[in-house]
Amino acid sequence: MFGAIEAGGTKFVCGVGTGPNDLITAVFPTTTPEDTIPKVVEFFSGGHGSRVRSVGIGSFGPVDLHIGSPMYGFITSTPKPGWANFGLRSSIEQALGVPVAFDTDGNAALLGEARWGAARGLTDALYLTVGTGIGGGSLADGHVLHGLVHPEMGHLRIPHDLGRDPFPGICPYHGDCLEGLACGPAIEARWHCAGRDLPDSHPAWPLEAHYLALGLVNLTLTVSPQRIILGGGVMHASHLFPFIRREFADLLKGYIRHNRVTVELDSFIVPPELGSRSGVLGAIVLAERALESRAA
Ligand code: ZN
Numbered sequence: 234m235f236g237a238i239e240a241g242g243t244k245f246v247c248g249v250g251t252g253p254n255d256l257i258t259a260v261f262p263t264t265t266p267e268d269t270i271p272k273v274v275e276f277f278s279g280g281h282g283s284r285v286r287s288v289g290i291g292s293f294g295p296v297d298l299h300i301g302s303p304m305y306g307f308i309t310s311t312p313k314p315g316w317a318n319f320g321l322r323s324s325i326e327q328a329l330g331v332p333v334a335f336d337t338d339g340n341a342a343l344l345g346e347a348r349w350g351a352a353r354g355l356t357d358a359l360y361l362t363v364g365t366g367i368g369g370g371s372l373a374d375g376h377v378l379h380g381l382v383h384p385e386m387g388h389l390r391i392p393h394d395l396g397r398d399p400f401p402g403i404c405p406y407h408g409d410c411l412e413g414l415a416c417g418p419a420i421e422a423r424w425h426c427a428g429r430d431l432p433d434s435h436p437a438w439p440l441e442a443h444y445l446a447l448g449l450v451n452l453t454l455t456v457s458p459q460r461i462i463l464g465g466g467v468m469h470a471s472h473l474f475p476f477i478r479r480e481f482a483d484l485l486k487g488y489i490r491h492n493r494v495t496v497e498l499d500s501f502i503v504p505p506e507l508g509s510r511s512g513v514l515g516a517i518v519l520a521e522r523a524l525e526s527r528a529a
Contacts, residue, residue, distance in 0.1 A: 235524075236277050236288035236331070237516030239338060240321060242313055242365050247273055248513040249281045253349050257281050258513060265315040266324070274328040287332045287527070289519025291341020291512050292321055293368075298336060298379050306335040312405060334523035338362070338512055339386070340377040342464060342505070343370035345515030350506035351462045359458040360511070361386060363445065364465035367412040371456050378456075387412035391447040398423075398440060415444040417467050433472045441467070442476030449477070449502065450484045459493060464505040471504065478502050 237248040237256075243263055250256035261272045277285055294311065297304040306322020322335040336344070343352065343360035352358035352372060361369040367387030371378040378384055388404065389411045400423040402413030413419060420428040424437050431437050449461055463477070478498050485494065493501050505511045 234281065234284040234286065235517045235520035236285035236329075237513045237520060238273060238288065238290045238292075238325070239341065239512035239516055240290060240292040241338060241512075242293045242311075245269055245273055246513045247276045248517065249277070249285055250517065252517065253507060253510065253514060256510070256514065256517070258510075263313070263316075266319050266321075267315070270324055270328075273325070277329055285329070285331060285520075287334070287520045287523040288325055288329060289334045289336075289341070289516035289521075289523060290322060290325065291336055291338045291344075291516045291519065293338050293366075295382065295385070296321075296335070296337060298383055306333070332523040332527045334519040334526075336377065336515075336519055337368065337370065337383050339368040339370035340379075340383070341370075341515035341519060342511035343372055343377060343462070343515065344518040345507055345511040345513070346462050346505055347372055348518050349514060350511060351503050352460055353506075355459045357457060357459045358462065359452055359456060359460070360462045360464065360505075361445075361449070361452075362465035363415065363463060363467040364417050367416050367448075367465075369452075371452075371458070373456060386448070386452060387416070389448050389451055391444060391451070411444060411448045415441055415448075415467075417465075420467065428467055428470060433470075438470070438473060439476055439480075442473055442480050445473075446477050446480035446484055449481055453481075453485070453489065453494070460500070461502045462505050462511075463502065464509075464511055468504060474502065474504065 239246040245261045248256050248258040259276050295309045297307045307320050308316045326333040346352040356375045358372045369386035393409045402409030403419050404410045404413030
């Protein structure tokens with residue numbers, strides 16, 4: 234049995250199991266580490282959790298992913314009270330006494346989709362989550378990309394036509410970066426209505442599709458994925474997908490000549506096959522790796 238934690242800014246999804254057909258989950262709200270972590274530890278300490286041999290964590294961030302760094306497995310600079318400079322990985326490892334692997338939430342979701350979902354069999358794929366924030370992961374030549382710190386795809390700078398959309402954006406760092414213009418709270422702040430309550434015909438959706446397509450074109454031109462998976466709460470609005478594909482094609486203007494981005498565009502930009510479980514299942518993949526690297 235493996236343990237999995239998808240640590241998000243609003244909730245922790247914890248799971249015990251080996252894959253999509255064998256996974257028991259529990260959800261705890263993300264309040265403060267002093268309140269949330271003991272609940273997580275209790276979940277893994279009793280019942281099914283007591284057979285867990287290793288744990289994987291996909292975490293909100295920014296985080297430190299560098300094994301050997303004194304801050305490895307820490308959430309670093311989040312504005313979320315109590316979580317900045319918090320050693321998430323070490324707190325779980327010390328409490329449970331099993332190996333713990335750690336990555337970003339975007340990378341974990343991508344690993345889940347690569348193992349059991351929409352990126353199965355691919356060597357290069359992109360996962361973008363559009364929800365409370367925007368984040369993502371990139372699979373390049375079979376490996377998730379870390380880099381200097383880790384990719385921060387939500388903060389791409391994209392063209393912002395103030396005539397069409399005078400909304401200044403909500404990113405505390407950049408204002409009108411991709412996340413600042415297109416995450417769930419940005420939709421709500423711009424239209425004074427949560428995305429889930431906006432009708433399909435609302436002008437919010439073509440604008441949202443435009444911003445996401447701008448981001449996806451930049452990412453496609455940079456990392457050249459074989460498929461793009463769009464998850465997160467905002468993407469539950471499934472009517473967004475055709476809008477995004479159309480905008481994506483309009484913006485690329487036929488520059489990339491490959492069937493996957495032309496005649497097969499419907500299967501190039503897709504929802505996750507694992508639904509909202511990509512992240513927690515990806516954390517299972519991380520847990521497997523924690524055990525393998527311990528054995529090696
Ligand atoms: Zn930003």
